[in-house]
Amino acid sequence: MAAYSYKGISKTGKEVKGVREAVSRQVLTSELLSEGIFVSSISDMREKQPFFAKLQEIFAKKLNLSDTFFQLSLLLRSGIPLVEALKIVAKSTKEQHLKNALLESASKVSEGMRFSDSLSKYPKIFEPMYVNLIKASEQVGKLAAILADIAVYEEDKRKNTDKIKTAMVYPMTILVMGFAVLGFLLAFVVPKMESIFASMKQQIPASTQFLLHVSDFVSEYGLVLLLFIMFIIFSIRYLYRNNNKFRLALDKKLFKINLVSHVSVSKFAHVLSFQLKEGLPLTDALHYASLVIDNKYMYNIVSQVRESVQAGTKFSVAVRNAGIFPELFPAAVSTGESSGNMPELLERVNEFYSKNVDKFLTSFISAIEPIFIVIIGVLVGFIVVSIMQPLFSMNSLVQ
CATH class of the missing domain: 1.20.81.30 (Type II secretion system (T2SS), domain F)
Incomplete structure (x- = not known):
């Protein structure tokens, strides 16, 4: 799957934008429409990234996941809300692919989506095992x-x-x-x-x-x-x-x-x-x-x-x-x-x-x-x- 940045209008008339992985532009458009978002533009993130950024994207999972989860845990234990914690960690993340995933997750969580569901849209970064463990933890706090x-x-x-x-x-x-x-x-x-x-x-x-x-x-x-x-x-x-x-x-x-x-x-x-x-x-x-x-x-x-x-x-x-x-x-x-x-x-x-x-x-x-x-x-x-x-x-x- 590729990462796409998109802009659109929600049912309430609010302008929305974000980054999400999808098999193709058409599939992403269908997903967004099913969520009530009318797409105005979609662009492939790979076309905007220089060569070294693409290399960072490949190695994002290997380099930063441990630090990412640890920082999120630390911020949550300090009483910082999940959405703010995701934005803070994304800001300190150098790998663009991982940064985009965290920001998109923060956006979805702020709209009411469960954290585990937002992570499940990035299976190449967040293993299904991690997503299901997080889903179980959400139920018991x-x-x-x-x-x-x-x-x-x-x-x-x-x-x-x-x-x-x-x-x-x-x-x-x-x-x-x-x-x-x-x-x-x-x-x-x-x-x-x-x-x-x-x-x-x-x-x-x-x-x-x-x-x-x-x-x-x-x-x-x-x-x-x-x-x-x-x-x-x-x-x-x-x-x-x-x-x-x-x-x-x-x-x-x-x-x-x-x-x-x-x-x-x-x-x-x-x-x-x-x-x-x-x-x-x-x-x-x-x-x-x-x-x-x-x-x-x-x-x-x-x-x-x-x-x-x-x-x-x-x-x-x-x-x-x-x-x-x-x-x-x-x-x-x-x-x-x-x-x-x-x-x-x-x-x-x-x-x-x-x-x-x-x-x-x-x-x-x-x-x-x-x-x-x-x-x-x-x-x-x-x-x-x-x-x-x-x-x-x-x-x-x-x-």
């Missing part, structure tokens, strides 16, 4: 508290994502730089040495001959090989995104890897615990928790578990029957059902698997860094020795 909890949850989610990304930056940098150096040597340095070797009236060592063959191949077919590799990568990515059978088959194999299953189960347990603690019904919590699961195979299983629970099966029984969860998860669910503290036990499951993932990543990075360095060092060393060996031989003959 706990809006400030739930906004604070969402802020903490959003911050924890961001930290966990950043932790994995940060852990992979250094080894990937070493790998990319190493292969860049190798490519430069093979494509530019070695070919220049080939004419020198050709003028030598002596047998070239086997390692040097092999290096020259590799260099010729890289020089002639390197670009084709690179394009082929990129084609394979993008083909797999395309199939993964657009072919459900391919994605399901691949995700099923990936789920058998402990790291993947532990990350998925940890995230699922954390989201489920958070929602149950805030009072959402189990079936609703399972639905919204399933939406955060990236693995299609696990998503399908969780959907089946939810259907079983809706049909009357105990949650612990449905989880055990699924047969894919590590033993700790169904044990925690079973104990939680008996003791009534399922949210706390699910959070402990999350903490346990999060620690396991952290330990694995720490060990993996500690092991992979020297391995990458050694591999790149050996390859570069082989190239240097293969180049220098015939030169030393020629020098000894001259002497």
Whole structure:
């Protein structure tokens, strides 16, 4: 969906304007007419935004949601009305897309719309899970508290994502730089040495001959090989995104890897615990928790578990029957059902698997860094020795 700014006249003759997401201008016009607003103009916000503003729009959700919810919670607890709080937070928000959503929400709330309903018009920014938690809090008067909890949850989610990304930056940098150096040597340095070797009236060592063959191949077919590799990568990515059978088959194999299953189960347990603690019904919590699961195979299983629970099966029984969860998860669910503290036990499951993932990543990075360095060092060393060996031989003959 795109964001559109609009101007119009209400039934009372009052001029109204705002910003709203919609599939198209026509759909937005129909929505506004159904609300009694006669549209005078609609413009696409993207046409008014410079390139960097569009980039900010893409990353708005990642950068500012935690701060947004925390500030709203703080202002509400200070006694500031919701409409004013939304305007204050919007004023301090740099991301234009998020600012527009907050201002539009403030406008709708001032007209009598519920806060949760105003947020639901921006599903790309505010997750449906958050909207439903806010809707539940509106009924019991706990809006400030739930906004604070969402802020903490959003911050924890961001930290966990950043932790994995940060852990992979250094080894990937070493790998990319190493292969860049190798490519430069093979494509530019070695070919220049080939004419020198050709003028030598002596047998070239086997390692040097092999290096020259590799260099010729890289020089002639390197670009084709690179394009082929990129084609394979993008083909797999395309199939993964657009072919459900391919994605399901691949995700099923990936789920058998402990790291993947532990990350998925940890995230699922954390989201489920958070929602149950805030009072959402189990079936609703399972639905919204399933939406955060990236693995299609696990998503399908969780959907089946939810259907079983809706049909009357105990949650612990449905989880055990699924047969894919590590033993700790169904044990925690079973104990939680008996003791009534399922949210706390699910959070402990999350903490346990999060620690396991952290330990694995720490060990993996500690092991992979020297391995990458050694591999790149050996390859570069082989190239240097293969180049220098015939030169030393020629020098000894001259002497």
